[in-house]
Amino acid sequence: MQDSGPGERQVTGVSRAERKLSRAELVAAAVEQNREIWVRLALRITGNPYDAEDAVQEAVSRVLAGAGNLPDVESAGRYLTRSVNHCAIDRVRARSRLTSFAEPGEPGPRLGGVDADQEDRLVLDEEKTAQAAQVKEMLRHLKELPQAQREAVELLVLREPPLKLREASELTGAPISTLHSRLQSALGNLRKMLSENVH
Amino acid sequence: MHLSTEDLLDLIHGDTHTADLDEQLNHMDRCQECADAHAVLVSLQAHREEALEVLREAEADLKPNTIPFPKQAPRASRGWAGQHLRLAATIAVAALLAVIVWTSPILQRGELVPAVDLRAELVNLTTDQFIETIGRPSSDAIRRAGQEQLLDEARQALLAGQPERVLELLADVPPAQSDADYFRLYTGVAHYLAGRSEDAVTTLEALGDGSDSAILRQACWYRANALLRLGQTDDSLQILDDLAAPRLGTESLLFGFEAEALASEVRDLLASTDAPS
Numbered sequence: 001m002q003d004s005g006p007g008e009r010q011v012t013g014v015s016r017a018e019r020k021l022s023r024a025e026l027v028a029a030a031v032e033q034n035r036e037i038w039v040r041l042a043l044r045i046t047g048n049p050y051d052a053e054d055a056v057q058e059a060v061s062r063v064l065a066g067a068g069n070l071p072d073v074e075s076a077g078r079y080l081t082r083s084v085n086h087c088a089i090d091r092v093r094a095r096s097r098l099t100s101f102a103e104p105g106e107p108g109p110r111l112g113g114v115d116a117d118q119e120d121r122l123v124l125d126e127e128k129t130a131q132a133a134q135v136k137e138m139l140r141h142l143k144e145l146p147q148a149q150r151e152a153v154e155l156l157v158l159r160e161p162p163l164k165l166r167e168a169s170e171l172t173g174a175p176i177s178t179l180h181s182r183l184q185s186a187l188g189n190l191r192k193m194l195s196e197n198v199h
Numbered sequence: 200m201h202l203s204t205e206d207l208l209d210l211i212h213g214d215t216h217t218a219d220l221d222e223q224l225n226h227m228d229r230c231q232e233c234a235d236a237h238a239v240l241v242s243l244q245a246h247r248e249e250a251l252e253v254l255r256e257a258e259a260d261l262k263p264n265t266i267p268f269p270k271q272a273p274r275a276s277r278g279w280a281g282q283h284l285r286l287a288a289t290i291a292v293a294a295l296l297a298v299i300v301w302t303s304p305i306l307q308r309g310e311l312v313p314a315v316d317l318r319a320e321l322v323n324l325t326t327d328q329f330i331e332t333i334g335r336p337s338s339d340a341i342r343r344a345g346q347e348q349l350l351d352e353a354r355q356a357l358l359a360g361q362p363e364r365v366l367e368l369l370a371d372v373p374p375a376q377s378d379a380d381y382f383r384l385y386t387g388v389a390h391y392l393a394g395r396s397e398d399a400v401t402t403l404e405a406l407g408d409g410s411d412s413a414i415l416r417q418a419c420w421y422r423a424n425a426l427l428r429l430g431q432t433d434d435s436l437q438i439l440d441d442l443a444a445p446r447l448g449t450e451s452l453l454f455g456f457e458a459e460a461l462a463s464e465v466r467d468l469l470a471s472t473d474a475p476s
Contacts, residue, residue, distance in 0.1 A: 033217075034220075037220050037224070041220060044227060044237070077217045078216070078217065081213055081220065082213030082214070083213070085210075085211070085213030086213060089244050089245050092242070093245040096246065134242075135242060135246055135249075138239070139246065139249055139253045140253075142243075142250055142254070143253045143256065146369075146370070146386075147257075147401070147402070148386075149370060153254070154251070154254050157208070157240060158247050158251055158254070178366055178367055180204050181367050181370050181371065183208075184204055187204075187236045187239050188236075190239045191232075191235045194235075194239070195235070
């Protein structure tokens with residue numbers, strides 16, 4: 001077999017790796033590599049396969065429509081991971097907003113335009129009412145956390161943009177290990193209180 | 200091996216490298232503890248506005264309380280030991296002041312006291328150690344606090360001059376127990392010794408009605424010291440005067456003399472800085 005010479009390169013043009021890929025090509029390559037893992041991530045967040053698929057689809061659309069420079073496939077992948085995360089959390093938020101309007105016992109809004117029959121809707125409503133109650137309970141427990149733990153939650157989780165442990169340590173004067181321990185305790189307490197409430 | 204707090208935070212903020220994502224998701228499939236922690240973070244993020252509102256409300260609830268003291272008893276009712284110790288403390292303070300005045304070369308030369316950094320001088324007057332006058336928590340206090348071992352570890356850490364350790368230990372205390380008096384006292388004193396006077400004041404202020412009077416007096420002593428470090432002399436002097444005021448009961452001896460001596464030193468310092476130059 002003969003090596004391809006300079007003449008052939010001129011015919012085929014520059015390879016895909018050598019030329020600058022468009023935004024759509026970079027996103028497509030990143031999706032090809034990571035789609036499965038993003039669906040798993042979204043499923044872990046939303047707990048619902050339909051919402052997970054939708055979240056990934058929405059994230060890809062957002063990134064495709066976005067401006068800004070995506071230098072390579074890896075950057076596109078990172079950007080999309082963040083976007084999938086945000087879209088999935090948005091879906092959880094939206095679902096609980098729908099829930100908050102549904103009175104217990106009354107049929108609530110349908111998810112995803114699914115034309116569920118009466119029995120399915122009742123099951124859906126029960127789930128949504130339970131979720132709303134759980135959120136309410138979590139917020140109540142959040143208020144009951146010790147002040148130091150609440151501060152850690154605010155700085156590291158809720159602040160926009162959230163602080164890194166090092167930044168929060170500089171701001172509060174508390175050592176990183178202390179902040180670490182406070183957040184861990186806060187999560188542990190919320191987790192424990194919620195599980196006690198569920199059982 | 201569980202996911203670290205950093206891993207969970209990166210995960211929830213979408214900062215996890217795609218190469219690590221698979222491994223972390225696999226871990227959560229197997230580990231309910233990490234999956235639950237992640238679920239709590241998701242829920243917090245999804246209800247961020249509501250959560251921030253709740254935190255704002257919680258901060259607003261932390262209003263300063265005025266610690267009530269029993270009604271002032273007539274001076275004649277104080278015990279023999281109290282009167283003599285108080286007299287000795289007063290003499291000691293007066294003697295100390297006399298020595299300072301006598302040995303001061305500036306005053307000997309007939310000059311006035313030079314301008315001083317008041318805040319630094321106030322800090323110099325404050326205590327830098329945990330003075331344990333109330334001993335081990337009573338069985339009743341332990342019952343209310345719930346965790347004897349943790350209380351004792353915190354106490355030992357305070358006595359060993361390790362305030363950060365105390366804060367670490369007590370950060371793990373479940374909310375219901377963190378309201379117990381000893382936890383609050385130890386946390387407040389630890390903040391104070393760690394140099395976080397504002398946190399100390401906030402924490403110690405929260406001790407109020409229903410707290411053990413001996414714990415209250417100890418809390419007041421450290422709160423007054425913390426206020427001095429913050430330069431809030433009026434508030435501090437008010438607390439110190441309350442502590443120094445004669446009262447019935449053995450608790451009235453706790454920090455009474457120290458408070459009187461410290462108040463006197465603060466007033467002298469304030470008077471000296473007010474003197475015309």
